[in-house]
Amino acid sequence: MAASCSLVCCEEERESDKAVIVRFSNGNVKNEDKLDFTLYKNMDEKNPRKKSRRILVAESDRLSYVGHTFGTGSMKCNSLSKYYVGVLNKQTNQMEVHSALLFNMQPVIPGETTESVKSADASQSYRDKVDSLIEAFGTNKQKRALSSRRLNQVGSDTLHHAVTSAANTVIDKKGLEALQHEVAEIESQGDLSLHLPPCNVNADTRENVYPFDELLSPVEFGALEQAGSKIAALTPEELQNMRNEGGCLSVLRHLDNMPTADELRDKTARCAFYLSLLLKLSRQRSVTRKFGQEDDCPRIIQNKLMRTFTVETFNNGRVQNIVSSSMRAKLAAYCLVLLLHMGHMTADLTLLHRDLGITEAKMTEVAKSMGLTLMKTPRDKAEDAALRDDHKQAALVLPLVKYDQFSERRKRKKMH
Structure with missing residues (x-):
């Protein structure tokens, strides 16, 4: 006859009581005893968006694996659901229930930049892709036109960057609403x-x-x-x-x-x-x-x-x-x-x-x-x-006096 076991819930959920469940994206690990796991948590515990961020690092002789609970590569189930895992104590036949965190462990290869290349490819527009084809397989006339257009674009980008930088500097010093009020004030000075x-x-x-x-x-x-x-x-x-x-x-x-x-x-x-x-x-x-x-x-x-x-x-x-x-x-x-x-x-x-x-x-x-x-x-x-x-x-005398609007005219300089 099988022995019965009882269920025990943890009264206080501490960081050390949480269980960690990992899943390796590139296959199964055969020698898990040789992995050295380290859990990092965000220091900004006052920020409600950052206090639950965790990073799990597993290091071996050949590769290092990293998993985190935030960002694009994290598992969305951590934010949508809450998971628990039971740990059976064979001596007392009591099962303790702990809160669990799920990590998707991905290998980290030094010098690998596949994510940056993929993001760059995804952000390329149709014009950029056509320019790449012209640069590789285009005629001499198409290449000269491409080079001329890029030179003009560099000049306009430089001017746009300078104007934007100057505008941001003025906005940071005075504030956007103060500038808007100054514009309205200048328009209403004559009335x-x-x-x-x-x-x-x-x-x-x-x-x-x-x-x-x-x-x-x-x-x-x-x-x-x-x-x-x-x-x-x-x-x-x-x-x-x-x-x-x-x-x-x-x-x-x-x-x-x-x-x-x-x-x-x-x-x-x-x-x-x-x-x-x-x-x-x-x-x-x-x-x-x-x-x-x-x-x-x-x-x-x-x-x-x-x-x-x-x-x-x-x-x-x-x-x-x-x-x-x-x-x-x-x-x-x-x-x-x-x-x-x-x-x-x-x-x-x-x-x-x-x-x-x-x-x-x-x-x-x-x-x-x-x-x-x-x-x-x-x-x-x-x-x-x-x-x-x-x-x-x-x-104040009735009727009120209506004064003529005097507009100052600047004298034009004579051209010699």
């Missing part, structure tokens, strides 16, 4: 209307031409209550310290002449804080999510600034928010509209372009695109030295 605040040309009052709610919604304006109260509580000494530290002149001018009425004073203080953030943002190149935190900027205002006045770019594997030149023009337009609402529909362009760090011509171009009336007013001698020159003013 500043794309970056202006919403305008109601048919408005009956000046305040409704550029509505205040389009600059700050009621929810956003309410979020500036705490910051506005701090601005309104600044003492003359603190304002002088801000001026000595190079504070924004447009903001300081309104803080020096704060209204006495509570409601109007609160609105001016909130607008002054928001204006200071816009001017500070215009001086930045790359903006992080920490922008405005040192000034106790509300989160809703911070998100509005990032969403409205920055552009997302991809650089070195990271997403960055940058303030491009077109966004600076947009910031200048929004700052100008905010100053109009703060100054009874009149704004000082000279102070604003200094705070923004742009040229006076650029600031004037923005004001003209908004249909504002330009004027110059002399300053008093008693004012600060930075203000002792003729300042250019912009006023």
Whole structure:
């Protein structure tokens, strides 16, 4: 009567508990005891695609065999199924079940390059095969034509390689999305209307031409209550310290002449804080999510600034928010509209372009695109030295002014 045996499953599956089943592709091995087997595993165990990669090497006196669980020569059954092998212990009549790996062992002959030759043959096109036939059996005329075509092809390939290398270098430095944005930015530089605040040309009052709610919604304006109260509580000494530290002149001018009425004073203080953030943002190149935190900027205002006045770019594997030149023009337009609402529909362009760090011509171009009336007013001698020159003013007067587009024509050089 045959003895009965019991089945025992391994509780913990360790690497040493796994069984290895090999199959030799070139025949059967007679003296398997003379083979020296070595199993290698991938060191990158954190990568889920690489942690299960194994290479099995069998060495003998004559040949070396290699099998692996990944790549073109591997057995697909390792990834599609899971195999187990039972090992019978004859002393206890218990069979232990272990996880198994299957390897297809192929001989490795030093200096053999059959795979590379096969891949090269498979990758040859119809034109390459015809050229090989012409080179071997073609007439002299066909061979000369083939040689001439190959010389021309070498020249075009060299040029194409140089252009591709230069383009890849520029893309690696700036990023593809940044280049695409620059192209769109260059195309839109001639039309500043794309970056202006919403305008109601048919408005009956000046305040409704550029509505205040389009600059700050009621929810956003309410979020500036705490910051506005701090601005309104600044003492003359603190304002002088801000001026000595190079504070924004447009903001300081309104803080020096704060209204006495509570409601109007609160609105001016909130607008002054928001204006200071816009001017500070215009001086930045790359903006992080920490922008405005040192000034106790509300989160809703911070998100509005990032969403409205920055552009997302991809650089070195990271997403960055940058303030491009077109966004600076947009910031200048929004700052100008905010100053109009703060100054009874009149704004000082000279102070604003200094705070923004742009040229006076650029600031004037923005004001003209908004249909504002330009004027110059002399300053008093008693004012600060930075203000002792003729300042250019912009006023919103109905109807809006339509300026003629001036296109500069370059003079042609005379040919002698």
